[in-house]
Amino acid sequence: MEYFQENIHLGEVLVQLIAFLIVFAVLKKFAWKPLLAIIRSRRERFESEWGGIEKTKQEVAALQKDYQAHLQKIEEEARAKMQEAIQEGRRLAREIQEKARLESQTSFEKAKAAIELEVQKARLTLRQEIADLSIRVAEKILAEKMDGSQQEKKALEILGELEKKL
Amino acid sequence: MNMTEQQVTTAVQAAAQVQEHVTEELPNFITILEHFFPKSHFVRFLFSWENVLFSFLILGFIAIRSISAARKKEFLPKGLQNRWELVFEGLAEFVTGILGPRGMEHVPFLGTMFLYILLQNWLGLIPLMKSPTSAWSTTIAFALITTIYVQWVGIKEHGFVNYAKHLAGNPVGILGLALFPLMLVINLSIEFFAVPLSLSLRLFANVSSEDKLLYKFAELNAMYYWLPFLFQLFANVLVILFSFIQAFVFLLLSTVYISLIMPHEHDEDHVAAPEQSSSPVHSPPT
Numbered sequence: 001m002e003y004f005q006e007n008i009h010l011g012e013v014l015v016q017l018i019a020f021l022i023v024f025a026v027l028k029k030f031a032w033k034p035l036l037a038i039i040r041s042r043r044e045r046f047e048s049e050w051g052g053i054e055k056t057k058q059e060v061a062a063l064q065k066d067y068q069a070h071l072q073k074i075e076e077e078a079r080a081k082m083q084e085a086i087q088e089g090r091r092l093a094r095e096i097q098e099k100a101r102l103e104s105q106t107s108f109e110k111a112k113a114a115i116e117l118e119v120q121k122a123r124l125t126l127r128q129e130i131a132d133l134s135i136r137v138a139e140k141i142l143a144e145k146m147d148g149s150q151q152e153k154k155a156l157e158i159l160g161e162l163e164k165k166l
Numbered sequence: 167m168n169m170t171e172q173q174v175t176t177a178v179q180a181a182a183q184v185q186e187h188v189t190e191e192l193p194n195f196i197t198i199l200e201h202f203f204p205k206s207h208f209v210r211f212l213f214s215w216e217n218v219l220f221s222f223l224i225l226g227f228i229a230i231r232s233i234s235a236a237r238k239k240e241f242l243p244k245g246l247q248n249r250w251e252l253v254f255e256g257l258a259e260f261v262t263g264i265l266g267p268r269g270m271e272h273v274p275f276l277g278t279m280f281l282y283i284l285l286q287n288w289l290g291l292i293p294l295m296k297s298p299t300s301a302w303s304t305t306i307a308f309a310l311i312t313t314i315y316v317q318w319v320g321i322k323e324h325g326f327v328n329y330a331k332h333l334a335g336n337p338v339g340i341l342g343l344a345l346f347p348l349m350l351v352i353n354l355s356i357e358f359f360a361v362p363l364s365l366s367l368r369l370f371a372n373v374s375s376e377d378k379l380l381y382k383f384a385e386l387n388a389m390y391y392w393l394p395f396l397f398q399l400f401a402n403v404l405v406i407l408f409s410f411i412q413a414f415v416f417l418l419l420s421t422v423y424i425s426l427i428m429p430h431e432h433d434e435d436h437v438a439a440p441e442q443s444s445s446p447v448h449s450p451p452t
Contacts, residue, residue: 007301007302007303008302008303008306009303010303012215012217012218012301012303012304012307013303013304013306013307013310014307015215015218016217016218016221016303016304016307016308017307017310017311019218019221019222019225020225020278020279020282020307020308020311021311023225023228023229023278023282024274024275024278024279026229026233027228027229027232027233027274027278028274028275028278030233030236030237031229031232031233031235031236031250031254032236032254032273032274032277032278033274034236034237034239035232035235035236035247035250035251035254036254036255036258036270036273038236038239038243038251039251039254039255039258042241045241
């Protein structure tokens with residue numbers, strides 16, 4: 001019991017109790033509430049801003065995807081156009097070749113026809129000349145009938161003339 | 167004659183005990199003042215209230231620093247505000263970790279108590295200062311406050327009738343009614359005697375023995391020169407650690423007492439929670 005009496009001073013206990021209660025009340029109002037409120041508001045703001053950042057990130061990702069798709073589409077279109085142009089070129093080349101072949105064929109045919117015409121013409125003139133010549137040979141033979149040797153000589157002359165002409 | 171003699175001898179013995187008690191601790195500035203001016207009334211007054219004075223030092227320190235930190239209210243805290251926010255948030259996290267989100271309303275009480283006890287324990291390490299918690303009167307005050315706070319929480323949460331029923335051991339049937347006086351006595355003696363006794367005695371005994379440890383090592387240091395200095399460093403580290411642990415144990419036990427007296431989870435379903443507005447710092451992850 002003595003130990004308790006020595007170590008417990010009621011006055012001290014009371015003063016400590018009251019002092020603590022006063023300081024607790026003051027701190028609760030002026031320190032704990034404002035500080036915890038600041039912490040809470042900061043946390044809320046961070047959370048909301050964090051959400052905003054996440055949303056923007058998603059939007060950016062979506063935009064990027066769109067952009068990528070667009071790029072791909074453009075590339076594909078370009079490739080298709082190129083392919084088309086190549087096909088067109090090939091087709092043109094083929095057409096030109098075909099045309100050239102046709103043209104050469106027709107010109108060849110024309111030339112052939114012209115040559116044939118010329119040949120026919122030449123043959124015609126030749127025949128006329130042959131006829132002419134034979135008439136003329138006949139005339140000369142008839143004119144110089146009386147002289148046999150002379151006739152022979154004349155015929156030879158004429159033939160020589162003919163040979164020369166030919 | 168005989169009577170007065172006896173009185174004188176007991177007084178001398180008491181004085182000797184007091185002297186002994188005083189020499190068991192390192193001197194602080196009040197004991198030094200007392201040593202040099204033993205007759206001054208003011209010094210005697212200081213001496214008789216030394217624990218309270220040192221407590222007031224700590225109270226003033228906590229109040230001024232934390233309030234000036236709370237007044238800044240900057241969005242990006244720095245310096246003082248940052249430190250206090252760190253401390254407050256850590257304490258809030260710890261308390262709500264045990265009590266759940268509704269424990270937020272008890273954070274100011276428990277946090278103030280923890281900081282107060284911790285700084286008082288550490289005050290003994292500063293030369294010419296003393297730990298007020300090394301006196302039983304101081305720790306009894308804290309233990310009483312904690313007990314009353316816990317019981318007040320119980321009354322507030324359950325209502326007085328249910329609280330009284332709980333104290334009487336929730337009597338059911340004839341056996342319960344027969345046992346109710348016994349349960350009442352047991353509960354009352356536990357809640358109002360054993361709890362504050364254990365809280366106050368633990369803190370007081372630990373801190374005063376820490377002070378004695380420091381004193382003994384200082385004594386060794388004075389007797390043999392440099393070798394015990396290392397021991398004293400070691401003792402200082404130990405005291406820092408144990409002071410923290412003691413304050414933490416006090417906080418933990420107070421929190422557990424509150425959690426024991428608060429309504430449990432399954433009770434909350436039909437007892438509408440009255441203070442939903444005091445949402446926690448930690449909102450659950452969405």
